[in-house]
Amino acid sequence: MKNLSLFEKIISVILLLTVIYAIYVFFTDSSYFDTLVEEDGFYENLTSAFLFLTSFTLLFKFFKYQKYYGALWKVGVLLMALGMFFGGGEEISWGQRIFNVQSSEFFKENNAQQETNLHNMVVGDVKLNKLIFSNLMSICFGIYFLVLPILWNRSAKMKKLIDTFGISVARPVHIYIFIIxxxxxxxxxxxxxxxxxxxxAFALIMFLIVYNPLNMKEIFSGEKNS
Structure with missing residues (x-):
């Protein structure tokens, strides 16, 4: 925690307190816990909010620093921003229940929850949520959090490639928080x-990583990328 700024410490404490609160409610009030983790519940809305915040942070940095970097950096940062925005929208089914919008016939027939989103789609007998958004994404997250920082630190070629695409790398403190x-x-x-x-928790930690990544100087410094 000593490597975090005051703002990052506040965000980290918020994460810890909200997780401890969930554990407390789980053991003391099971019906209320069900409410907290339901669709469009407290934690799902927080997930969406931090994914959107991460996306907007990336876009802010893109417009601030894009003149200093090349096309690959622009593509990498924009793709990551788009991915975070997509995740935020999917979490709340693109505001479907917030604005009381009915699903189209396509989603009613092909979505496991009859919602306007892709992660609950069913293709044949295969649920995309399990195949892609659970299994495949879990592997990707593991590589991102555990493998990417090692490659960035130990391989000059990989470091240059990662920085060229403007990929925010997790610092050790981010990994420790994530594991705990x-x-x-x-x-x-x-x-x-x-x-x-x-x-x-993942969405909040992603915000912390993008806010102050390990390779901040290399990808968000305002210096020419060599």
């Missing part, structure tokens, strides 16, 4: 929707 929070969520909570809390 994951253990806090998965160990004590025995509930099918505990992953809603984990997704919220």
């Amino acid at each position: 929070i994951t253990a806090l969520i998965l160990a004590p909570i025995d509930h099918s929707r505990k992953w809603e809390i984990w997704e919220y």
Whole structure:
């Protein structure tokens, strides 16, 4: 925590307190816990909010620093911003329930929850949520959090490639927070929707990484990328 700024410490404390709160409610009021982790519930809305915030932070940095970097940097930063924005929209089904918008016939027939989103789509007998957004994304997140920082630190070629595409790399403190929070969520909570809390933690930590990545000087410094 000593490597974090005051703002980052505040955000990290908020994460810890909200996770501890979820654990407390799980053991003291199961019906209220169900409400917290339901669709468009407290934690799902927080997930969406931090994914959008991460996306907007990337866009802010893109417009601030894009003149200093090449086309690949622009593509990388914009793709990451788009990915975070897409995730935020998917979490709340693009505001469908907020604005009381009915799903089209296509989504009613092909979406497991009859919602306007892609991650609950069913192709044949295959649920995309399980195939892509659970299995595949879990592998990608593992590579991003655990492998990418090692490659950035130990391989000059990989470091240059990662920086060229403007990919924000997690600092050790981000990884420690992620591991601790994951253990806090998965160990004590025995509930099918505990992953809603984990997704919220992931979104908040992604915001922290983008806000102040390990390679801040290399990709968000205002210096020419050589």
